[in-house]
Amino acid sequence: MLENTQYTEDNIRSLDWKEHIRMRPGMYIGKLGDGSSADDGIYILLKEVIDNCIDEFVMGSGKTIEIGIRDNVVNVRDYGRGIPLGKVVDVVSKMNTGGKYDSRAFKKSVGLNGVGTKAVNALSSFFKVESSRENKLKTAEFTQGNLVAENEPEDTTRRKGTKVSFIPDEEIFKKYKYRNEYVERMLKNYVYLNPGLTIIFNGEKFHSENGLKDLLEDNNSLDDMAYPIIHLKGEDIEVAITHSKTQYSEEYHSFVNGQNTTQGGTHQAAFREAIVKTVRDYYGKSYEASDIRKSIISAIAIKVMEPVFESQTKTKLGSTEMGGELPTVRTYINDFVGTQLDNFLHKNPDTAEKLQRKIMQAERERKELSGIRKLARDRAKKASLHNKKLRDCRVHLGDSKNERCLESTLFITEGDSASGSITKSRDVNTQAVFSLRGKPLNSYGMTKKIVYENEEFNLLQAALNIEESIEDLRYNKIVIATDADVDGMHIRLLLITFFLQFFPELIKENHLFILQTPLFRVRNKKNTYYCYSNEEKQEAMEKVGSNPEITRFKGLGEISPDEFKHFIGQDIRLEPVMLDKSMSIESLLEFYMGKNTPDRQEFIINNLRVELDLIEDI
Template sequence: MADTKYTEDNIRSLDWKEHIRMRPGMYIGKLGDGSSPDDGIYILLKEVIDNCIDEFVMGAGKTIEVRIKDKEVRVRDYGRGIPLGKVVDVVSKMNTGGKYDTRAFKKSVGLNGVGTKAVNALSAFFKVESVREGKHKWAEFSLGELKNSPDIEESGKRKGTRIEFIPDEAIFKNFKYRNEYVEKMLKNYVYLNPGLTIDFNGEKFKSENGLKDLLEDKMSKEDMLYPIIHLKGEDIEVALTHSKTQYSEEYHSFVNGQNTTQGGTHQSAFREAIVKTIREFYGKNYDSSDVRKSIVSAISIKVMEPVFESQTKTKLGSTDMGGDLPTVRTYVNDFVKTYLDNYLHKNPGVAEAIQKKIIQAERERKDLKGIRKLARDRAKKASLHNKKLRDCRVHLGDMKKERRLETTLFITEGDSASGSITKSRDVNTQAVFSLRGKPLNSYNMSKKIVYENEEFNLLQAALNIEDSMEDLRYNNIVIATDADVDGMHIRLLLITFFLQFFPELIKQGHLYILQTPLFRVRNKKETIYCYSEEERRNAIEKLKKPEITRFKGLGEISPDEFQHFIGDNIRLDPVMLDKAMSIDELLKFYMGKNTPDRQEFIIENLKVELDEVEATV
């Protein structure tokens, strides 16, 4: 019989840094390599900046400097500086921090005393320095272990705190900071804190008009149906307009400066309040989807001791504002009802434009009614024996599941590629959707096509985004096609579909292209997969006279091998929007008439990929 003794020897206490390093997902969501905006390396940066923001909110320090060079990050504020006797404790003792004193930090995000401790534990190198009252103190760590901590010294530097760190490559494999994601994060900070300047690698970000500036950065003036409505209260700020071209709703929501990408009670209340106010203003019981269709908006609220549904604070769970204030729902509803109603009375031109948009949306919805019902019935039947979707067990909406941010839908073309990915995937978090040949070119088509085209309808149903992004089932949507002309064309057609009907998927950083190796270089002892000609040359040099195989398509890669490319070492290229080009211009350029500019662009870009594919073996 097995020994089942349960004694003191079975109990093991992990110290703070061991626990963080053993279960990093509990503290920073997911790991990743920096190709996704919610990868851990950005959460580390955010945790450090949050402390600087709290100083600014307290009226201490109007500038934050952020420097990222290769893998090293430096963040400097000009706040009050950490009390010198607590410099080591604040970054290395759990539940230590100034924010437990609610007099000092009433509406702060980082209320769990974990932030910089997690950064410290997950960094190969971590240094903290504080300057105050003409003195300074610094301490250096590696993987959370204190390495050096000299005594307090005199200093002529300006007061404030400086933190420097290099994430640990043993945890964040092959990571790289992408400036686009860092810039987006920093811009959100300045939109939410007018008067703050953030200097990122020499470029300065500042905002005078808060959320109004955020919306102006997200869309072109030509695409706005009417000028942005910008309303501010003591603990709430909202901005909204309607897009002329976008089909879906788009929300940017924040709580105490935290970007709640998953929404929550405040965002739900905002959506509800807009509909209620509009209905009452016009005295018509408009359908809620018609009122909100094409809306582009932002909301920011401040809550006492907010409760979030996950450690990374992407969804607000609080129902109360805190103190003697009402519930979040009541507070948001009352504010929108009063201020939006006043605005519409004072601006009849805007009120008229909104009503016209609602009537147009109503007409389009009624036109689609019959076909939507047919499509839904088809999708229901298909989902019972849907050969296109091989689903996974965990989904993005499972807020309590630690791995929900890893949920991925691979969109593949052809049976062999789909088969290889299906056999080698992680069935808990990775799903596969198989296309049959090239999808339809949906450029300039109406939403009707999404329901009429079986593949698009089933893809929409698989993602669960027909009504809003709130119910998206996968965090990462990955286009997995061959790196040849046909594969490039399929990518383009799928990106067109998402740009045309669900652009927020791209705006919110959910869409990717899967990189797959072009070559396998191996000898009897080692195998190296190469994604470029340069990697191939390095591998040949390392292995000396190896056997080299060139992969012509995904179908050639066996399931056993595929698991190397979609597991921990997955390489993804995010699909990003160029802010200089509107979605309309982008679609026109890629999918409009075959202009010489477009031909030249595609030939040049294809040439880069094909040169690597065609490189001599």
């Protein structure tokens, strides 16, 4: 029988604003992470500060934003109106305080909860805000949300505007680092959505004049587009549409009030529906929706009054209303696309003809695949009943109401020994394991038919739930976990080829990663260190002192489950797979996976590095 415990006033405790944010950071910025993923908390902190600068630009004040990140010190400077000097401290340290509650000033703001910079302040070991307006400068400094220094407004010649400097707290964000690739992508989205805005990041300038049209052009090769980009703009909506010649699946970039809704939502669903309806009406044919949308590359941005998102990090729109006297989101988008896309196709018959050819090509390919696709689906259904390849988890990316959905991860492993270690040490709630048998096929140059004919590719596609599009992707992170030897590297390359060939948007949307596992274990009777490089091994040997025991791990199967839990838990190290925008996917695959052996041999010879210390340890 449970012992009775006293329940008195002493049991009741009220947390102040900063304590609550620091105790429950996930409520405010989503998951924490170390910076290896684009949705990690350190990028949300940066975004919250930039959002305020964007709101100033939208209100017609300040056309330039300057951002610097060096040694994890972040500086963001705008040339807007500046925070009212008497409210500088309150705006960054009092919950539910901000100008965005006054809808006259911020009708369709990015954020409306009055939390943004307060969360940044509370989760930073150093936070400084400087506001200059009316030739006066007001400064305040904080540590973990506590005010440590404040000056009275003083005379200044500094241009009006606000500067925020902060360092994410290492007590909250463990071993983190900002990756410029993720920051640059975020900043590019800001300029696409705000034509005329200039953002300078570490000296590099980002600017756009053509909005979402520039987004599609910068992210895709013009040679791969089946027809010129269709670019349509209205008062509260902008869309850009084209189709890829080579890509199989659908690709959408969607935004609400400047927020990149990576998980889509009501606006994206309405956009997909509107394209199908308009195309059917224009051509007077009842084409299959999948044929119309196959290979589409598109973007949509809308502005909504007081949007409702399905999570604090605003990655999925839940609103059904545009706000005010406007119709629903669905009706508004259907009406706009129905009118404007139809008008465009009537005025541009050459584009209309190319679009129809693309749809008819998709129709032919679907019919050619229909027989084998049915067989493959039947095989996948049977296999799923006793599928030893997939050991699933409980929480998936689509479970947007579960706060851990962004942690959902699928490890792709080679062989039973490696998958066994991960399976025994994984978090069964958020981590799933898919086990490969041997080396997968080199899928370069093959058609989608191979995905259905090859059992492993078909089962992997089914496990990820990405046959039609990545909108129903079941895992936020797909992690390739192979041995750190030649065979492991080859399997890694073959898997990346598979994703690039058939599902490139998984890489474009930052879902694919490489698991970093330790190469060495250095220990004595008191301490154990796991080392991921020769440099870390040397540091560990110095810490351990004389006669260290050094183990070299050649494969994942050599690492015991008890040890493995350290490498896929809180301290997991992931290397994101990113695309180099200077090279198209086709040319990338042709060079590395095609038959240009002499060119590739020359490249390998010219870039060969020999790690002598590593070889000696092996």
